[in-house]
Amino acid sequence: MxxxxxxxxxxxxxxxxxxxxxxxxxxxxxxxxxxxxxxxLPVELFTTTRSTQTLTFSLTGEVVARDTLRASFPSGGRIAQMQVEEGDHVESGAVLAQMDSVQQAQALRAAQAGLSTAQANHTQAIEDLDRQDTLLERGATTRISRDSAEDALRIAEGALTQANADLDRAQRALDDTTLTAPTNATVIKRLAEPGQVVGAAQPVLELALGRQIDAVFDMPEVLMATPHDVGDIDLSLIDRPDTHFTGTLREVSPLVDAAAGTVAVKITVDDSHPYLTYGDAIRGTVTVTDAPRITLPYTAMSATAEGPAVWVVDPDTMAVSLRPITVERYETGWIILSGGLEENEQVVTRGAQLLYPGRIVRAAGEPQ
Incomplete structure (x- = not known):
């Protein structure tokens, strides 16, 4: 070579x-x-401390009735009159709407005529049987004629029963053309108008039963994972922001809206106000105190194959090491931790992109 x-x-x-x-x-x-x-390497350092935070959550919802009912006619037809407007208070039995009842009225008259005929036939059959009994006692008629009269009476009784049933059915059909309030209620919404043809059981009015009201909010699913005890909820109307009243949590839907990713939450309104009406937009605010946790600037965030991590400085050697952390939640500019660090530890917040395990650092601004 x-x-x-x-x-x-x-x-x-x-x-x-x-x-x-x-x-x-x-x-x-x-x-x-x-x-x-x-x-x-000069870097910015942050000393960890535990601090208690006050969290405030606000959502906008709607005032709704606790119990509602959609009123409808039992049979289809054309609506002749609507007797109520939205917001009206009605008493039990009050007429809400009227359907065109010409056919039902004619059917009722035909049933009444049929009942009159059946009653006359029944009366005639009774008289014929009495006459045959008298003649039979005198020997002026035969047993066959007497039994035929009795059979005719039984047929007349059946026809009379059928006529009564037809009359009841015709009367009920006519009554069904009038929609009445089942109890004291408030009209929330009109779902049909006069002249409209509706089907059987098609809702025409929405009623609020009683005076109990709720506030319904669509809560983001992520907030449901925040473990906080919720007490009284501060409520205020959007158009009356200076007026506040309280509510309590009543019901949380077990289902998540697949389209919006929200959960329906119902709040019982404790104080009823005269200007509080169904459909009003309402704001609910909850303030909770979080447990003491370590908070870091977002610039301290690094990552490993296992998940989030930060660079921690050994105070004796000023060498850095990468330590995994558990993030509780993220806030604007800050990371709230639930594990991984203790108090009075130094964490690199700026300059982390130049670090590797064992790298010696110093606080920026300190002499070398």
Whole structure:
């Protein structure tokens, strides 16, 4: 093998400047770590402390009735009159709407006529049977004629029963053309108008039963995972922000809206106000005190293959190490931790992109 260096050649007995060049390169390579020894990296440090935070959550919802009912006609037809408007208070039995009842009235009159005929036939059958009994006692008629009269009476009794049933059915059909309030209620919404043809059991009015009201909110699913005890809830109307009243949590839906990712939450309104009406927009506010937790600036965030981490400084050697953390939640500019750090530990907040395990650092602004 030949090694050329300047004008000298090793391998054929030549000795010259090449040997000196190789020796110099080797010496430089060995001396490089010492010549380029890293100085402490200036970084920003943050000392951890535990602090208690006050959390405020506000949502906008709607005032609704506790119990509602959708009123409808039992049979289909054309609506002739709507007797109420939205917001009206009605008493039990009050007429709410009237359907066109011409056919039902005609059917009732036909049933009444049929009942009159059946009653007359029944009366005639009774008289015929009495006459046949009298004649049979005198021997002026036969047993067959008497039994035929009795059979005719039984047929007349059946026809009379059928006529009564037809009359009841016709009367009920006519009554069904009038929609009445089942109890004291408030009209929330009109779902049909006069002249409209509706089907059987198609809702035409929505009623609020009683005076109990709730506030319904669509809460984001992520807030449901926040473990806080909720007491009284501060409520205020959107158009009356200076007026406040309280409510209590009554019901949380077990289902999540797949489209919106929200959960329906119902709040019982404790204080009823005269200007509080169904459909009003309402704001609910909850204030809770969080447990003491360690809070870090968002710039301290790093990551490992297992998840979030931060660079922690050893106070004795000022060497850094990467430590996993457990994040409770994120806030604007801050990270709230639930585990991974203790109080009075120093964490790198700026300059973390230049770090590696064991790197020596110093606080920015301190003399070297």
């Amino acid at each position: 030949l090694l050329w260096g300047g004008d000298a050649m090793i391998g054929n007995g030549w000795v010259g400047r090449g040997l000196n060049a190789v020796t110099l390169c080797a010496a430089l390579m060995l001396a490089t770590p010492f010549a380029h020894a890293e100085e402490p």
